[in-house]
Amino acid sequence: MRPRNDLDAIGALGDPVRRRLYRLASESDEPLTRDAAAEALGIPRSTVAFHLGRLVEAGVLEVDSRRAAGRSGPGAGRPAHVYTPASDELIGSLPERHYELAGELLAAAADRADADGTTVRRALGPVARRAGARVGAASADLEDALTTCGFEPRDDGAGGLTLENCPFHALAQRYTDLICTANLSLVEGMAAGAGDERTPVLDPRPAHCCVAIRAARTPAS
Known part of the structure; x- marks a missing residue:
């Protein structure tokens, strides 16, 4: 029961692209990949990677590495970054309330x-x-x-x-x-x-x- 104030995280969502990425990650049944996000939003993968990185830095999303299903060992390629929400909800207020x-x-x-x-x-x-x-x-x-x-x-x-x-x-x-x-x-x-x-x-x-x-x-x- 440690309260938190997610003002920094909420501030990171001020950018409309990041809000859409957060919504995608929150509504997805599977961890969100950069390729899936780029396809869903219709923007370059490099742009998606930049904004996902900002959301991770702000504590909005968590990132992990995962290989594609059925691929392992040499020649399987580099693991892909996958993103999930850091929490079920964001809470923020100023002055701080709990x-x-x-x-x-x-x-x-x-x-x-x-x-x-x-x-x-x-x-x-x-x-x-x-x-x-x-x-x-x-x-x-x-x-x-x-x-x-x-x-x-x-x-x-x-x-x-x-x-x-x-x-x-x-x-x-x-x-x-x-x-x-x-x-x-x-x-x-x-x-x-x-x-x-x-x-x-x-x-x-x-x-x-x-x-x-x-x-x-x-x-x-």
Whole structure:
């Protein structure tokens, strides 16, 4: 459950030829070859190769090498490049939002609530905390985990962090208590998963996330 923001990939699709190539690769039952793409679009193979390469660089497509069926060994010729979509869908927003993550958390909480005979609201905190812990454990540090999820962490000058962006902004505006409480649990999980001793707290401020990170307390001497 590592959120992503595919703005660079979406930007690469601004070119109409690349959009058509991406659509071809997405709708094809088999990996797309340069020859098939050139024939379908009616443009030179060299042009197709250039644009496919750009889509690979942007992370929109993945490329592999494959020999034609039934051909192997010396004299079989060079393997052909074949292209497949890097993911089933592209998600991008500016400012960065991750409503798909909120949807996953709420769906998982509903499933957990049914299993435990409790409410979705009660189940949401533990579900969000576990999800955050997985993101934190898979990240280089807490800042990396927060950046992955779109929180835009900034040093507060006192050993803690302010979170400049809320990835669930529209939901937080409408369902403030529910979303902000889940947000706190999510960030608590990230800190625990990343092994960070700083403390996430609710600290709602205009134009910021409702959560802030307080510096770790030093033991009294």
